[in-house]
Amino acid sequence: MARNMIFELMLAGLAVLAVWLIFFRDDDNPVDKLPGPPRRPWIGNAWELLQMPADKFLDVLVDYTNKYGDRYVFKVFSLRVLHISGPPDVETVLSHSKNIKKSAPYDFLKGWLGSGLLLSTGLHWHKRRKILTPTFHFNILKNFANVIEEKTQDLVKMLKEKNGADVSLMPTISDFTLFTICETAMGTKLDDDQTSATVDYKNAILNIGLQMLCRISRFWLHNDFIFNNSSRGKEFAKTLEVARSFADNVIMDRKAQRAQNKGEAIADVTDGIGTKRRLAMLDLLLEAEEKGEIDMDGIRDEVNTFMFEGHDTTALALTFGLMLIADHEEVQKQGEKSMTNLPNLHDIGESRNEKRKSLDQSEESISENDFITVTRRKTKVRIRSDLFDIPTTEINMQNEEVEEENYVICITSSQCLPKQMAMAKLLRTNNHRNITKIKYKSPFKVLVQFETLEDAEKLNNCPKFRELGYRCEKTNKKNICFGIVRGVDLELKEEEIMEILESSAKILDVKRLKRTNSEGKWVESETIRIRFMSTSLPDYIYAYEERIYEECQTILGDSEHVTMSNLSDMKYLEAVIKEILRLYPSVPFIGREITEDFKLGDLLVKKGTTVDVHIYELHRRADMFPEPEKFMPERFLGTEMKHPYAYVPFSAGPRNCIGQRFAMQEMKTTLSELVRHFKIVPKVKGARPRVMVDLVLRPVDPIYFYCFEYKVENFMYTKSRMIINKIVFFQLTLVAHNFLNECEKRKQIPFYSKMTSND
Numbered sequence: 001m002a003r004n005m006i007f008e009l010m011l012a013g014l015a016v017l018a019v020w021l022i023f024f025r026d027d028d029n030p031v032d033k034l035p036g037p038p039r040r041p042w043i044g045n046a047w048e049l050l051q052m053p054a055d056k057f058l059d060v061l062v063d064y065t066n067k068y069g070d071r072y073v074f075k076v077f078s079l080r081v082l083h084i085s086g087p088p089d090v091e092t093v094l095s096h097s098k099n100i101k102k103s104a105p106y107d108f109l110k111g112w113l114g115s116g117l118l119l120s121t122g123l124h125w126h127k128r129r130k131i132l133t134p135t136f137h138f139n140i141l142k143n144f145a146n147v148i149e150e151k152t153q154d155l156v157k158m159l160k161e162k163n164g165a166d167v168s169l170m171p172t173i174s175d176f177t178l179f180t181i182c183e184t185a186m187g188t189k190l191d192d193d194q195t196s197a198t199v200d201y202k203n204a205i206l207n208i209g210l211q212m213l214c215r216i217s218r219f220w221l222h223n224d225f226i227f228n229n230s231s232r233g234k235e236f237a238k239t240l241e242v243a244r245s246f247a248d249n250v251i252m253d254r255k256a257q258r259a260q261n262k263g264e265a266i267a268d269v270t271d272g273i274g275t276k277r278r279l280a281m282l283d284l285l286l287e288a289e290e291k292g293e294i295d296m297d298g299i300r301d302e303v304n305t306f307m308f309e310g311h312d313t314t315a316l317a318l319t320f321g322l323m324l325i326a327d328h329e330e331v332q333k334q335g336e337k338s339m340t341n342l343p344n345l346h347d348i349g350e351s352r353n354e355k356r357k358s359l360d361q362s363e364e365s366i367s368e369n370d371f372i373t374v375t376r377r378k379t380k381v382r383i384r385s386d387l388f389d390i391p392t393t394e395i396n397m398q399n400e401e402v403e404e405e406n407y408v409i410c411i412t413s414s415q416c417l418p419k420q421m422a423m424a425k426l427l428r429t430n431n432h433r434n435i436t437k438i439k440y441k442s443p444f445k446v447l448v449q450f451e452t453l454e455d456a457e458k459l460n461n462c463p464k465f466r467e468l469g470y471r472c473e474k475t476n477k478k479n480i481c482f483g484i485v486r487g488v489d490l491e492l493k494e495e496e497i498m499e500i501l502e503s504s505a506k507i508l509d510v511k512r513l514k515r516t517n518s519e520g521k522w523v524e525s526e527t528i529r530i531r532f533m534s535t536s537l538p539d540y541i542y543a544y545e546e547r548i549y550e551e552c553q554t555i556l557g558d559s560e561h562v563t564m565s566n567l568s569d570m571k572y573l574e575a576v577i578k579e580i581l582r583l584y585p586s587v588p589f590i591g592r593e594i595t596e597d598f599k600l601g602d603l604l605v606k607k608g609t610t611v612d613v614h615i616y617e618l619h620r621r622a623d624m625f626p627e628p629e630k631f632m633p634e635r636f637l638g639t640e641m642k643h644p645y646a647y648v649p650f651s652a653g654p655r656n657c658i659g660q661r662f663a664m665q666e667m668k669t670t671l672s673e674l675v676r677h678f679k680i681v682p683k684v685k686g687a688r689p690r691v692m693v694d695l696v697l698r699p700v701d702p703i704y705f706y707c708f709e710y711k712v713e714n715f716m717y718t719k720s721r722m723i724i725n726k727i728v729f730f731q732l733t734l735v736a737h738n739f740l741n742e743c744e745k746r747k748q749i750p751f752y753s754k755m756t757s758n759d
Contacts, residue, residue, distance in 0.1 A: 030604045031080050036073040037064065044075030046219055054213050055692040055700050058588065058616065065617045071603075076219060082605065085614040087624065087643035092600055093592060093611050094645065094653035100125065103591030103610045105216050109695075112208060112240050114301030117658065118309065129658065131288055132302065135185065135281040136662055142564050143280075144184040148666055149562055151180045152673045159678065159707045166683050169322055169703040174202055174315040180666060181310035185281040186303065188253045197246060204242040205312055209694025211236045247304045254282050281306060306659070313586035313696055314663050318670060319703060320584035321577065323689075324631050325548075325675070326682040326705045331576060331633065332548055332675050407456040409448045410475045411465070414514060414522065416443045430464050447475065481505070481532040488512070488528045497528060505534035548573050548675045567668045575636035577667050581649035583631065588616035588697045590651055615648055616697065678707040 037045055052060055061083070064072055070086035084090060093099070101121040113119050117128050134140070155176045159167065178198055183189050190198060211232060215221045227233040285302055288294045325331055411417065418426055420438065423446060427435065434451040441447060450456040459465070460472045488497065498510045508531040515525040551572045556562065590613040597607050605611065620628040624646040625635060641647055650657035657663070674680065683704035690700040 027078075029080055029606055029609070031073050031082050031606075031609060032075075034071050034073045034082070034603075035068040036075070037068075039075050042077070044077060046076045049074075049076060049217050049219070052217055054210060054217075054694075055690065057213065057217075058691060058693045058697075061589075061614065062617060065614060071600075079608075079610065081610045081612060082600075083612045083614060084600075085617040085621070087618065087621075087646045089600055090613050090618060090648065091643075091645035091652075092598070093613055094590070094648065094651060094655070096598060097654060098596045099592055099594050099598060099611075100655050101593045101595050103593045103612070104222070105212065105591060108212050108215055109208075111237070112243060113305050113308070114297065116301035116305035118305045128298075128302070131284070131293065132281065132658060135284055136659055138564075140280060141661060141665055144662065144665070145562070145564055145669070147184050148180055148669045149673075151176060151183065152670050154179075155670070156673055156677050159674075160709055162707060164706055164708055166704045166706055169319045169705060170315065170699065171202075173318045173322070174311065176670070177311040177315040177318070177666070178202065178307075181307060181314075182250060185306055185310060185662075186250050186254060187257070187280050187282055188250045197249075200242050201246040204239045204246075205308060205695075206698075207239045208236070208243065209696065209698070211239065213694045243308075244300070244304065247300060247307050250307070251282065251299060251303055255286060258283075258286065308695075309657075310659060310662070314666055316586050316696055316698060317577075317581060317584070317663070318667060319699070321580040321667065321671060322674070322680060322705060323682065323703050324580055324583070325576070325671070326680040327686060328631055329679075329681075331631075332680060407450040407453050408475045409450070409456050409459045410473045411446045411448060412471045412473075413444055413469055415469065417446055417470070427459075430462060432459050432462070480508070481534050483530045483532065484513075484527060485530065486527045488526050490524060490526060494528075501530070505532040507531070508533050548576060548672065552672045552676050562669055562672065564665070567665060567672075570668060570672060571637070572633065573668055573672055574664070575633040577664065577671070578636040578647070578649075579631060579633040582619045582625065582635075582647060583629075584691070584697055585615045585619060585649045586696050587649075587651070588693050589614060613648075616693075619647060619649075621646070674707070678709055681706040681708065 037048055039045055040047060064074075064083070065085055070084060070089065072083050074081040074083060084093065102119055106119055110119060115124060115128075117125065117132060120128055155172075158172075175198065178201070179190050214232065215227060221227045221230065221232065228237070282299075282303065285294060285299045289296065289299060417423065420440070423438065427448070432448075432455065434455045435448060436451055437447075437449040439447040439449075448459060450459070456474065460474055462472065465472055494510050494512055498507070501507055501510065511529045511531070513525050513527045513529055514522045515527075517523050548570075551570055555566050555569045592611045592613070594605055594607055594609045594611060598605055619625070622628050624642050645652060650660040650663075683706065689703055692698055692700050
């Protein structure tokens with residue numbers, strides 16, 4: 001009896017010790033010094049986590065970021081969760097080669113995704129990544145193009161049948177992406193009689209996300225044994241069975257096709273040029289199984305992973321994207337103007353002599369002082385136009401101060417101007433009087449102030465100064481800003497460039513600068529100078545720009561099919577998609593469990609800490625993206641990011657999204673076709689749904705839109721019809737001409753010559 005009591009006491013003691021070690025041990029940790037919501041003794045923020053409603057979870061975390069900054073700590077018992085949203089911190093975490101293990105909540109999905117690419121780590125992850133990387137090779141994506149286009153045409157046909165009725169976006173687009181991923185990566189076409197199965201599968205995915213979120217907020221359900229035996233765990237098991245059975249059917253169908261075809265369509269053959277033909281994902285996995293590199297459970301894990309990630313994330317991106325495009329009509333059709341971002345001005349901090357020295361060593365000897373090209377950091381921009389397409393350009397800017405006078409003429413020259421006495425003599429010789437002040441800004445620039453406007457105008461129009469190559473301009477505003485744009489087509493005249501540019505600041509003029517060639521002669525360069533009337537440079541300059549509809553029509557021309565080359569040329573559409581993913585990243589958070597101590601700046605992050613990367617808040621930082629809540633695709637038209645990790649919709653580093661090129665291909669094809677065929681209109685202008693996060697970023701409220709088919713002929717039909725009309729007109733004219741000649745030969749009068757106008 002005594003022995004049994006001692007044994008029971010020992011077991012109880014061990015249980016208490018285990019609970020203490022897991023939940024209540026509180027070692028010193030450097031991250032505890034960071035701000036965060038107030039922590040209670042022993043339990044930390046477990047109570048706050050329990051109180052968070054599922055549909056408010058994202059809102060609470062965004063509020064914490066706004067309140068506590070780029071780094072804050074959320075503590076649950078002894079577990080520290082470090083939340084980060086600053087680009088340098090994001091770069092450190094995502095680019096780390098050792099800390100690639102997913103955080104603990106991802107383990108809740110192991111019953112569904114097993115050891116697939118999303119959840120695996122270490123050597124197992126490296127091995128699977130190596131097997132699957134060829135799946136998204138360029139040649140494979142080219143083979144997918146026809147399937148994606150076919151599915152897109154089915155979507156267009158279905159929307160046409162709606163006849164302008166409102167459409168619920170998420171279920172419609174989710175069907176499209178699920179059918180597309182099955183027929184491309186899985187090689188299995190879902191028949192129409194499988195509609196109920198697809199609905200069950202999509203509902204299962206939604207329920208899995210909600211159940212996972214519920215489990216995260218209830219810490220006692222983190223234990224597998226407790227969860228599996230709870231009512232929620234049993235419901236979760238039923239949901240998993242639906243998702244797994246759908247994927248199993250896809251695998252079995254493909255295996256049956258392989259057996260039926262006896263490997264003819266998917267055998268290990270060459271592609272005709274001596275290179276081993278690349279296989280789609282499921283075929284590649286089944287081939288690996290035959291070689292003993294993966295078992296059936298591994299195939300099931302990867303298929304479940306890619307079925308989920310390949311359809312749900314893309315469906316959500318397209319849903320949010322169509323919502324934004326519908327709400328911004330100017331993005332669909334001709335918007336006339338696009339914005340080219342100019343970098344913010346910084347003090348160059350160089351003396352005039354240093355500027356002159358750098359000028360002498362520069363490739364283009366620009367002789368207009370005070371806007372000399374002194375580059376600290378080059379910024380690439382692209383200016384597109386319906387008149388011209390400027391290649392990637394460099395913009396450099398400089399400010400100058402001009403005294404506020406009523407009658408001031410600014411004289412500039414590419415050569416050194418006469419010095420004070422010589423300039424005074426030149427002015428007197430040409431009968432320029434009533435001068436109150438002459439101020440030298442540099443050897444290349446002089447300000448001359450007059451008493452009257454008439455005297456100022458006289459110098460401004462002086463033919464002698466023009467003969468000498470001096471440029472005279474009236475200056476009567478206090479601040480003038482200059483921007484220099486490189487890479488502008490030499491065929492464009494200054495007047496043409498002036499016509500297509502616009503800015504929030506008044507553009508006074510555009511001047512093409514000169515450079516010295518190899519022979520030392522002055523020739524026109526591809527650099528233009530833009531002069532603004534403003535106290536500071538504007539944030540944007542504008543040029544005529546094609547929007548999605550015009551871009552697609554211009555690129556596709558008479559072709560009815562979209563090729564990979566066509567998609568790569570759709571730069572504006574790509575910018576639209578990037579802006580969609582900035583505002584609504586499909587995966588708003590990425591979690592890492594730290595397996596090796598590392599430094600986050602000056603902060604030591606210990607092993608066992610969880611780090612959550614907040615992509616949603618990262619993409620809405622005002623210092624990285626001005627006016628962050630505004631939908632502005634022009635941000636991505638050629639401008640460099642202020643930080644390489646300020647925009648990571650597909651993650652980054654070693655665990656970046658393996659299917660991102662496939663996702664971009666699918667989104668480009670879908671959006672280009674929809675915008676070509678329909679005018680997309682929101683059901684409620686300016687409406688935005690509440691969003692929540694489970695496995696992905698998801699709208700809480702349904703999103704509706706209208707698709708109105710264009711009744712006018714599209715570009716391709718109109719163009720072809722014009723050609724046909726010209727041919728028909730030519731043929732009719734030729735027939736009439738031959739008929740009249742034949743009549744003339746026979747001396748006969750054409751019968752129609754006797755017809756009256758009434759006939």
